[in-house]
Amino acid sequence: MTAEPTTREKLTLAAAELFRRQGYHATGVAEVLALAGVPKGSLYHHFPDGKADLARAAADWTADLIARILDDAFAPAPDWPQGVATFCHKLARLFELAAEANACPISALLFDGPQEGGFRDHAAALLDRLLAHAGAHAARLGAPDPQEKGETLLIAVEGAWTLARARRDSDVLRRLPGRLA
Amino acid sequence: MTAEPTTREKLTLAAAELFRRQGYHATGVAEVLALAGVPKGSLYHHFPDGKADLARAAADWTADLIARILDDAFAPAPDWPQGVATFCHKLARLFELAAEANACPISALLFDGPQEGGFRDHAAALLDRLLAHAGAHAARLGAPDPQEKGETLLIAVEGAWTLARARRDSDVLRRLPGRLA
């Protein structure tokens, strides 16, 4: 039995979904409210800074999602390369979930947001946490140069998602481990 | 002797610059006109479809720029890896030119544009032309699997630009050849 999500959660999820699919600037708060099923006035009760706050919450939520996928892929892995392979397959499935306009969640959360406020620094901090997270898995699995391993994984995944999106083909992500070898 | 750029060229350049730095939706036509130094009413003579036309012209211009950089890097190269190294260094310099908010020109032109019209297909075609271009250089230089070489280069460069942007550090691009080896 799943509890009814709170208004705040509904808004965060709707924002994360729409900002990723359409981008921050291409998405209106009215769209977010409609998808969340929440009336206009409620937004500013939970997110006093409005759309910018929504972007922060969506970025946080997305970073948590990626961290969880990293853990799911690497926790049971016997070594780093097999963890990478599992991670890429999981991302390919994530890619397929949103049929149209699959912006990479990581890029989307990092680079499209309010220009004012500390959004960019906040996003950069989230990325650093993700890189540290990946690096920790690499170290635990005994990979040499664990921090660089994490960075390389991120670079590869970001680039592959871009090509997958242009081609509308999730297999670009699935074939990524082979390309890296 | 460089001729005074035409109004159309001024608008295209300004649009390419701003769309890359801020994104299509975050940029207003008024900003483009101001940067181009062109009066309000002129836009629709040169770009009858307005902002969407501007996006197409900016994407074309950017694709030409990347193709030119590819040629400059690979034409004099003795083999594929050395061409890759030169290309990455040239991109690092391009990255540094726009001090702030360095969106990757390739990603920016591909994914942020008008949702209507054939923009997305147009952008995908531009990317395919760039991949073919890179693949041709790989073939000419005798690299095995030339088409895949081109794709891998694109993936690596896209991902590295992303990390470089988050870190605000062009060296991520300069160190990319070492990482690929």
Added chain:
Amino acid sequence: MTAEPTTREKLTLAAAELFRRQGYHATGVAEVLALAGVPKGSLYHHFPDGKADLARAAADWTADLIARILDDAFAPAPDWPQGVATFCHKLARLFELAAEANACPISALLFDGPQEGGFRDHAAALLDRLLAHAGAHAARLGAPDPQEKGETLLIAVEGAWTLARARRDSDVLRRLPGRLA
């Protein structure tokens, strides 16, 4: 030993302060609640008609304040002119209390309030009471034409406060008795 003010008193004081400083329409109920340190939901228990009620209470409180200042100035005065002089000096001190944006409390309470409801008539009645109050002091002190004396005092004080405010200089009020002579 001063008792802790009631919620109603806290709200009235905060409203009187803010309505005078910024005007009724420029002040949000949220601001009043914040200054009073009272939670959102409490307002409508104490002031069922909401903001309009708050305006009435603030006007009443302000009228009482002015009446008290009149009494303090004129009760010990040997004659009308000396009472006027004391009153002007007391107002100059009141002016200085609120460093910025010193709207005259009398004007503020009279003319900026809800447009509906009997607010305007209520405020006019308060002013008449103040005029009668001043007139009574004039009569008691043996001034000729006591009612007109009260009116003239009000006119002078209102006008002087206006100039003092524009000049940000309380001395305009202090020099008023000399000007009247």
Added chain:
Amino acid sequence: MTAEPTTREKLTLAAAELFRRQGYHATGVAEVLALAGVPKGSLYHHFPDGKADLARAAADWTADLIARILDDAFAPAPDWPQGVATFCHKLARLFELAAEANACPISALLFDGPQEGGFRDHAAALLDRLLAHAGAHAARLGAPDPQEKGETLLIAVEGAWTLARARRDSDVLRRLPGRLA
């Protein structure tokens, strides 16, 4: 044959009228646009800072109006007191023009406006110009202490308008010269 007023003039006049009658904060830009008969989008072409710009323009227009009334009253006057009398009668007529809610144009333009931006200083400068204007007439007519004469006139007129408004009686202004004697 009066020329059709420009859009800018229509907006300025409508704003001056409504801001005086209702106050700056109680007036919506939509009301101004409706009274001016101008579509929404045009406002920001002529007044880039929107409502705040409108307040400045309305204040300027009102200051010019008062200066003109001063000139009309004092230019033909044989001495200062007779000029004052004429001026007060002209103001009484102005008072009657706007049947309801007759805020004093001078006070309204000075004290109710945007809180940010240099509005307050701008308004204070306008008042100083008006005071200098009145003082010049006093000097020309040979009145002693001409500058103070101007200030006293302003104080009296401001205060009298306030009482006239509360009483809804323009005669307060007409009787002002007698009171000053």
Added chain:
DNA sequence: AATGAATGAGCTTTCATTCAT
């Protein structure tokens, strides 16, 4: 009596575009 979430009408402003000259 007290509380914080909920509510939607209304606010000012920005937008890409069109029109008249």
Added chain:
DNA sequence: AATGAATGAAAGCTCATTCAT
């Protein structure tokens, strides 16, 4: 071809108020 005024839909946000606990 060039220009600046005009246009109204839509944007993000604030508001006083009501509701459920």
